[in-house]
Amino acid sequence: MSRLRLAAASALARVAGFLLRITGSGGTSAPGKILLALAPRAIEQRSARLERGCAVISATNGKTTTSAIVAEIMRADGATLVHNRAGANMAGGIAATLNDQRGDFGLFEIDEFWLPGLVEQLSPRSVLLANLFRDQLDRYGELDQIVERWREVARSDAAGRIVLNADDPLIAGLGDEANDPIYFGIEDTAVGSTSAQHASEQACCPVCGEQFSYSRYFVGHLGHYACRHGHVARPTPTVSASEIHLSGLGGSSFTLTIENDSFAAELAMPGLYNVYNAVAAAALANSLGVANEAIIEGITAASPAFGRAESLQVAGRDCSIMLIKNPAGANEVLRTLASDRQSHDLLLVLNDRIADGRDISWIWDADFEQLASSGGAIICSGNRGTELALRLKYAGVEGQRVVVTPNLGEALTAALAGGGERLVILPTYTAMLEVRELLVSRGAAAGSFA
Amino acid sequence: MSTSDRRWSVLAAEAALRIAALYPEQMNIYADRGNIAVLSRRCQWRSLDVSVTSIGLGEPLDGSRFNLIYLGGGQDDDQRRCAADLIETKRDGLLAAAANGAVLLGVCGGYQLLGHWYELGEERIDGVGLLDVETTRSDGPRLIGNVAIETSLPGGPAGATLAGFENHGGRTRLLAGAEPFGRVIRGHGNDGRSGDEGCRSGNVIGTYLHGPLLPANSWFADWLITTALGAATPLVPLDDDLELEAHRAACRAAGLSG
Missing domain, CATH: 3.40.1190.10 (Mur-like, catalytic domain)
Structure with missing residues (x-):
């Protein structure tokens, strides 16, 4: 009984996954939720077969x-x-x-x-x-x-x-x-x-x-x-x-x-x-x-995972994407940038959607002071990009280096036109997904994404 | 501020604005450093001398040395340790400072500790009792989200807006005669029902708003500085375009059109 039920639930979940994909509704976990609703022990049963x-x-x-x-x-x-x-x-x-x-x-x-x-x-x-x-x-x-x-x-x-x-x-x-x-x-x-x-x-x-x-x-x-x-x-x-x-x-x-x-x-x-x-x-x-x-x-x-220090070429420019989402992680990314020999243009993207955390106060615990002594232009974007620029102001980053461009597409265009040896993009989670999509649509070198 | 400095910053002792930052290593959970940074920078940009003294566990507080005392929030265990220490080594200093007219600002856990007591599980933990509030735990959900309140402060703009983020399990009740710090426009406030947010008694202020509070509300940072200095003349205006834009963004996040 339970095996039949799992098989039926599994087939339904796959159909749902297929429909979600072809309608562009995305969601990698939705079919799984359907499966679990129909066969609550599916994880246990499926994993026992490994x-x-x-x-x-x-x-x-x-x-x-x-x-x-x-x-x-x-x-x-x-x-x-x-x-x-x-x-x-x-x-x-x-x-x-x-x-x-x-x-x-x-x-x-x-x-x-x-x-x-x-x-x-x-x-x-x-x-x-x-x-x-x-x-x-x-x-x-x-x-x-x-x-x-x-x-x-x-x-x-x-x-x-x-x-x-x-x-x-x-x-x-x-x-x-x-x-x-x-x-x-x-x-x-x-x-x-x-x-x-x-x-x-x-x-x-x-x-x-x-x-x-x-x-x-x-x-x-x-x-x-x-x-x-x-x-x-x-x-x-x-x-x-x-x-x-x-x-x-x-x-x-x-x-x-x-x-x-x-x-x-x-x-x-x-x-x-x-x-x-x-x-x-x-x-x-x-x-x-x-x-x-x-x-x-x-x-x-091993090569960098999805959005975690991925390197790629866009329109002949070297770019890196490094996810930032909390103070400890952001500090390590900033420290790594400070130790790099290349000159960077930076695109910082702060969103406050649920997957990013609605509370953006963590940016004040991250040591953006590390950017005060670096050169290079900084563009702040995302739906809370203004607050990120404010954070940089109080971190002692010179005002003329920082531009706020809320629209991510425009921000990316401006960032790609910068003069540094490498463009480094530091997005929060949902911003990282948006950035990758935009980069692909602008011809990021095929296969440059894992 | 040095990035390797584990404390907020320590500058000259004889300054115009003399800030005591209590328990910066424990009571900093909602980026309280941002509040201190905004107070310091806005003084420095005006060539006002400012000092920030970190006072940690076991260290006494000389209330006569400071005109602004800041107390942030902590995780449960950290806050429990600080509560005991606050009563033991800093309560008298806080009472003396408040009596001198110093500004005391408690945010989130710091707000709870300025009240009479707060509950943590089955425990009731004493605060310093400078604000006539009590904080109980509820079986209901934590009160989490963007928040906007309206407040009218002495010498400040009438009906001004403060925006921030709140995240607290405690429900805080004002005792008879206690005044709220502001009225909730969007969000939960003290208990999710009364429409009250925070508590103010003279220059002693407690609030659940972080975000942090002062970067999102530069006008209130300036009000705190002015009040702490007892300044008769207003502060020199700064180029606040970015601060005002950030304030509007925080208001929008809370659901205000502003």
Whole structure:
């Protein structure tokens, strides 16, 4: 009965997906929602058929990129993937992915908030919990609540192996709840700072309640920390990056250590935050028993995910698109730009739709001060572009460098006509989708998008 | 402001506008740094000396040293720690500052802490009691969204608009005789029902509006500066084209045509 019901629901969902696509209504998760309404256990049933099982990834920042790297690793290991690569990461998106794709291994990035319920349904072999930063407080609520939900995941019998970021004190402690967790982290103190960025999370020792002290900060509150009274220390990671060399937008190289073996790794994605994504991907693969050779091969082959530091050519100009959506992520992007040797024109696009977060106050927590000392023209666009320009004014960016052009098409035309070596576009999520569409319509080099 | 400085900024001690920023490491959840940046910059652009002193956990507050004290909002655990510390090390300083006519601005959690108490789960957490308000938790949803209010402040424009964003689980009730800071035009305000937003008693102001508040409402930033300085003469006008455009954008986001 239930198998028949699933088959019928599945067929209906596919028809719905087809109709939505040909009518241009888009929506990658709508067919999944239909499927779940008709067959509520569809995710459980479909995922149980994956011969090599599945793995899930959650984090505030880097879900899509980390998944893209894991996908390359798993392909190098011979897997055929069922993967929500476009980032539809709530129940509807997962159901649609399981319904539409055929393969032997499931790889799912999952929204922070939806994680506990979906882990129960998917029974993954491994769960990667990579980081937590404040993000879209209007949508997700405060971080403490996410940590509590993730604690359920770490305890759950359905969760398999738990893979944790040793450098994130908000989640490393979840390892106490888990059976034989794997930790990853960064060991190269030279790429860290001894002072915290503004509005970093304040993590406290769960025993004495005092704030952790840090010997190094890498990204936001990720770093080397310990309780001042010796109650809690950062776990020693078994998968780690050392000897890290960052070369601006060009990417990075580092030594990847997996248990007792070390390898030279080249990553075609910029910034320390992407080194974290690569090490997280390696740790997840390691937890799944993937051979080290496939891990290195996958990391080397990985290219930037959808809108995350994608490089492309438009009308003969080099362009990069780097999604910004919260202070920690935006700070890393700005830091990466500041370290790049090329000169940039910037197009910043701030929207406040639901997927962006309706609350735009986060732009005041991001260190746009980093742009005050750079050269180059800056165009602000999006439906809240004016407020972004105001943010730049109070960050000390010279007024004559900044232009507000609310219409995105016009803003893009003006930005493409700039004189810098590279146009860098920093959009929020919905703005990123709009920018990509416009670039394609203007003849972005075929195949330049993943 | 240095980007590596974990605090908002610390400048000379003897300034015209002397700002105390309370708990900048914990009570900063809705980009409270933006409010401090706007106050500082708008003084600097007018060649008014301004100092910002960060006062954290365990550090006493000398209320006579400051003419503007700012208290932002925090996550539940951070706010609980700060509430206890506020009573222990800063309450007397706050009372003294308020008695001197200093401006006290509490936003979101900071507003709740300026009241008598607020509820956190089963707990009732004491505030400093400078505003006659009490904050309870409701089973209902958090009150989240763009918001616009109308307010008339002494010496300020009558019926002026403030726009911002609110996100709070608490329902705040004005006790008899307490005055709201403004009336809700769009959004929820103190409890989603009364039409009241915030509370003002003299120069002590509590509000749920962030966004942050002052970048979206430069006129109110200037009102705070003028009031804190006790200035008889108005401030030198600035080139506020961008500020006014941002204010209109925030009003539009809240559903006003302005």
